[in-house]
Amino acid sequence: MSTTKFDRSVLEQMLTKRFFYAPSNSIYGGVAGFFDYGPPGTALQSNIISLWRQHFVLEEDMLEVDCSIITPEEVLKTSGHVAKFADWMVKDLKNGEIFRADHLVDGFFEAKLEGDRLAREAESGEAVATTTSTDKPPKKSKKKNVVVNIKLEDSVRAEYEEIRAKMDNYGGEELGEIIKKYNITSPEANNPLSAPKEFNLMFETAIGPSGQLKGYLRPETAQGQFVNFKKLLEFNNDKVPFASCHIGRSFRNEISPRSGLLRVREFMMAEIEHYLDPEDKSHPKFAEVRSRKLRFLSSATQLSGKTDLTELEIGQAVDSKLVDNETLGYFLVRIYLFLIKIGIKPDRLRFRQHMANEMAHYACDCWDAEILTSYGWIECVGCADRSAYDLTVHSQKTKEKLVVRKALAQPLVYQKTQLNINRKVFGSQFKKDAKIVEDHLNSLSEAQLDELSQQLQTSLTITASNGTNYELTKDMLSIERVEVREHVREFTPSVIEPSFGIGRILYALLEHSFWAREEDEQRGVLSFPVAIAPIKCLILPIANRAEFSPIINDIGRRLRKANLSSRVDDSAASIGKRYSRNDELGTPFGITVDQATLQDGTVTLRERDSTHQIRADLATIIGILVDLVSESTSWPQVTAKYPIISQPDAEE
C-alpha cells in the first residue's frame, strides 16, 4: 500500500464527495456539532454495530436493553449529572462570544510554545521537535491564536509546558487565575474575558403540557441500565455476574464542538454494564485471553511525565496489579479484539490508564482504549470499574433494594446479643409510654445491652429519649447471647463499564483504512475489512447498453438472496473511473459484465486492494463471493485456484 503522507483534507474531501457524512441541515447553514450519515456512513455504522452485537452481546450472553433518551431530572440529580456534568466557559466581554475555558487557555500557551519552537529553529538553523510533557492533542479552540516567533527563557518554557500538562486538573478558579495572571484575552478579537462560569452539558427540555416537569436528553446510556437493574437481575434468574448493554444516541451540549466526528453534540454509543461480586472480580474466561499482549500507558508513567508504552501480556498486567482485576483485564482484551476485527491498526492502538485525579472518586481503575489519528491519540473506548457507586445512590434515593442475594457455600455463624421484650407486661406497666421505652431499648448497642443485662438483676431505672425515667424489672425483658446462622450474603454489585464512542471509532477507522494508489495519488481507497464494508459488491456493465440489463438485474437478485448488499454503477463514466469511485466507498469486490458475458456467461471478479481480477461463470463467481464475505475463503486462496487475468479494460 501507499507510503505517501496522510493528508486529512484529502480524506475529508473524499468522504464528503461520497457522502459518508456531512454537517446536518447544511442547506440551512447547519449548526456545529451535528452530523448526518449518508448511505455509506450509515451502512458502515450499522455494520460496526452488528459486529459489536456479535462480538459482545451474543458471545457473552449480555442482556441488551433499549431505554428512553429523555430522562426526568430526578434520575440525573441522583447520578450526579445535574450538579457535575459541566465544563467551564468564558465570555468575550465586548462581543459576547463564548469559549470553553480550558481550550482557550491551552490554545494561548500552545501558540507561545510554537512561537518559541520556531524562534529556536530559526536560531539553530534546523528543525526542533516540539516537546511537551504530554502527547495529548492540543486543545485547540476554533479561533486561531497568533503565533509570533519569540524565543522564551528555558524556565518560562518549562512553566508553560507544565500548565498545559496539568490542564485536565484545573477547575474554574484556577483557570480564572491563569487568565488574569497571563493577561489572556479572546483569540483574534483580543478582548478581555469574563471569569469562568460553569455550563452544564446536558440538553434540557420540558415534558408534558404543563411545562413544569424538567427532563434532559441522556448524556450516557448507563443510567437507563442502572435504574432497570432489579428487573435485569430477575431476568438473569437472580445470578451475578452478568452484563447488560445498550446501543443508542446520547447528547452533550458541547460549548464549542470541533474536530469533525470527534467532538459532537449528538453521538452513537454502545455501553456495557457488567455486574459482579465486589469480593470476586475473577472472570471465568480470563484463562482464554491471559497471554494476549496489549500496549499499556500506565498512570505511573504519565505522572513521571513520560508516554512510553509497555507491552505486556494481560495475565502479567493483572498479576502485577497494573490492571486492577481479571474482569477489567478480560474486557480490555475483548475491546482490543473488537477494534482489530473492524480494521483498527494494532500499532495505532494503546490502553491509557486514568490518573487518580482524572477518575471519578468512586472508580477503582479506569483504562481508555486510545486510537492514534491525525488529531492525536483519541479516547474511543473507556473501560472503568465504577465500583458499587451508581446502584448505591439510586437505591438510597428511591429506597428500592438494588442488591444481589448469594447463597453461601458455608453458612456464616456468629454470636450476637439479642433483646426480647415481654410486650404484655410492658403494655400493662407503661401504657402509652410503652413504645418510647421499647424504642430506647432497641436503640442500644450490643455492648450497652450486655451492660444492661448485668445490671438488671432485679430492677433498674433508665432515662428514655423524652427525659422521663422508667423502672425496668426482670420479668419485662430478657437479654441473651444467641448463635446466628446466615445462609445468604446480600451485596450491592460492582460495575465494570466498557463504553464505546461509535462515531469516534468510525472516524479513526476511516483514517486507518485510507490510502492512495501509488501510481495515482488521486485514486483514494478505503480498505475496510469485508465484514464492515458498506457495500460488499459493485456490479458494473462494461458499457451502459440495454443487452446487459437482464444480466445486471439477475446478479443483483442473486446477491440479495445471499443477503449481500450490492450497488450497480451503470453510469457513463469509464470503467476505470467507476472502479475508482467504488474504491472510495471501500467496496471490496466488483463483478464486471462485458461482451464475453453475452457469449459464454462468464464475468470477472475484481478485488479492491490488489485490483486483480479473475474470470469464471456467474454461478461460480457468486459462490466465491459468498465465501469471501463469510470469510470461509480469502482472496489469495481464490487466486491460487483461479488465475489472475490480464485486464482487457485497463484501469488507468
Place this chain on the structure above:
Amino acid sequence: MSTTKFDRSVLEQMLTKRFFYAPSNSIYGGVAGFFDYGPPGTALQSNIISLWRQHFVLEEDMLEVDCSIITPEEVLKTSGHVAKFADWMVKDLKNGEIFRADHLVDGFFEAKLEGDRLAREAESGEAVATTTSTDKPPKKSKKKNVVVNIKLEDSVRAEYEEIRAKMDNYGGEELGEIIKKYNITSPEANNPLSAPKEFNLMFETAIGPSGQLKGYLRPETAQGQFVNFKKLLEFNNDKVPFASCHIGRSFRNEISPRSGLLRVREFMMAEIEHYLDPEDKSHPKFAEVRSRKLRFLSSATQLSGKTDLTELEIGQAVDSKLVDNETLGYFLVRIYLFLIKIGIKPDRLRFRQHMANEMAHYACDCWDAEILTSYGWIECVGCADRSAYDLTVHSQKTKEKLVVRKALAQPLVYQKTQLNINRKVFGSQFKKDAKIVEDHLNSLSEAQLDELSQQLQTSLTITASNGTNYELTKDMLSIERVEVREHVREFTPSVIEPSFGIGRILYALLEHSFWAREEDEQRGVLSFPVAIAPIKCLILPIANRAEFSPIINDIGRRLRKANLSSRVDDSAASIGKRYSRNDELGTPFGITVDQATLQDGTVTLRERDSTHQIRADLATIIGILVDLVSESTSWPQVTAKYPIISQPDAEE
C-alpha cells in the same frame, strides 16, 4: 391453538414479568409516555428492524441515512411543524389539570351514548349493540366519565354520534363551542374548563452555551432526508426514481399519553421517502405484485358512514383509481408482505384511505395500514403521496435547487421571442441609467416584447420603473422569434412516503402472537415466527448438576458459532416450568440435556407451539436447528424424518 378469549391484562402481566418492556425510570415513579425495552423486547425490536432492512433497504437498493435528532427551529418552521404540529388542550379552571380537548369531548359523548345503550338494553331486556358511525377506538381520556343509564331521544343520539364521527375535523374553536353548548366539565372533578389552547407537540431545547439557538427533537425522520436530497440524488448518479430511508427515534410531547406502547412520547420509526417523476408514477416491479389481494376501506365508504372492507387485487385498485398510482400500490403490497412476514395476522390487517379532510392539503392520496388490536384498529404504517411539497418549501426557503434534471428522449422544440440588447450603444446612450432601462425591458412578457417589436420601427419612448422616460432606437436592440430546443427537463420530484411506527407494530404483534395452552390457561405462549423470535434456542439441563456443565457450554459455543442467540435456563425450577417460562419469551426451540446425553451424546429438540420433541445426537440437532432458523426446513419436515418421542419428563 387456544380459543379462549383474549385478555389484555393477562398478556400485559406476562410481558412485564418477562421484561419485554416497562415504564422508564419506574423506580423513580416514571413519567407517562416513556418505556424501556428489556432484553426480549430489545431483541424483538432489533429483529423486526433487521427484517425491515432486508425487506426494504436491501431489496429495493434504498439509500439509508442516519440524521440528527436535534433539529434547528428554522428547518421545522419551513416544514410547517412549528406552526401546525399541535393538539388542542383545555385546562380544569379549578385544579389546573390539563386534558387533550378532542379526547375529553369524545369521552363525554361516549359516556352519554353508553348510558343510552344500557338504558335501552334494560328496557328491551336484551343486549343492544353499540352503533357509532365510525369504528375508531374511543378517544378515551385517562379520567373516567361517569356512565348513567339514561335513554336519549333518537334524534339526540344521532346528534351525539355525528359529533363523535366528525371529531378529527374539529379545530379549537369548534371544540370550544361544543364544550360550551353541552356544558362539558372536567371528568371526575366536574370543574369548568378553559377555552381550548393550541399546544405544540415538539420537545424544545436550546443548543449551545448562549441559550439563544432554539432546537426541537425531531417529530419525524422525514425532514432529515429532505434536507439531504441533493446529496442523495448525486449519490444515486442523478437518477430518479430512488428511495432514501431512515430508522430512528422520534419524539412527540403528547398531552396525555396512554394505551401502553400505542401513544408514547418517544418512539422508534422507520421511514421511506421514495422520490419519483410527478409525471410518471409507474413502478417497474408493479407487475410482480399486481395480483396480490388487499383489504381496503376507501374514503368513499367511510364518508357514507360504513366500515365494510373491499378485497381487491392491487392491480384492480390502481386501474380503478381507488389507489392513486402504481408506486403507491406497490408499496401497499410491500408493507402488507412485511407485516405478514413478521407475524401480523392477515385477517386483522386492513388499508384505510384518509378522507380529504384528514390529509395534509398537499397530499394526493394516503393510506394507513391499520392493525386490529384490543384497542381497536390502530394505524401502524402510513403510506402517503406527499407530492413535491417538502422539497419545494425547503428549496424556496434555502434557495438551494432541489430538482432532478432528466434527459428528454425527444428534445422539446418551441418558438420564443428573444430580446437582444446592444450593450455598447445602450451604455453610451443611457450611461448610469442603462441598467434601469435594461431591467425594464427584461421584465416585459413575450407578448409585450412582440408589441414593442412592432412599434419599434425607428424610435420609441418608454417609461421605466423609476418613472423616467427613455427613448429607444432600432440600433439599441433587436427582438426576434427564435427556435428553442430543450434536451433536459427539470422538475421537483414527488415523494411517496411509507412511514412505520415500530413500537405500535411490535405491540400489535405481541397481541397477535399470544395464546394460552388449552390444557392450562396459565401457560401463555408467544408464537413469533422464528426469524424475529428474541431468542432462537433454549438450552436446559434436566437438572442443575455439574456433570452437565461442559455439554451446556459446548452447545452454547456451537450455537454462537452459527450466529444463533440462545439462553441457558439451569435454574432449580421444574423442567415444565422452565419450558413454560421460555414459551412466554417466544423461544421457538429448546435443547434438553439429560441422563442419556451423558451416555450416548443425544439430546432432545422441542418445538414451542406443538411441544413435540425429537431426539438425536447433538451435531444432528444443531444442524436441524440451523436449517429451521434459516427456514430451509420446517418442523413438520423434521418430524417426518425424526419420530416424535414420548416425553419422559411430562410438561404438566
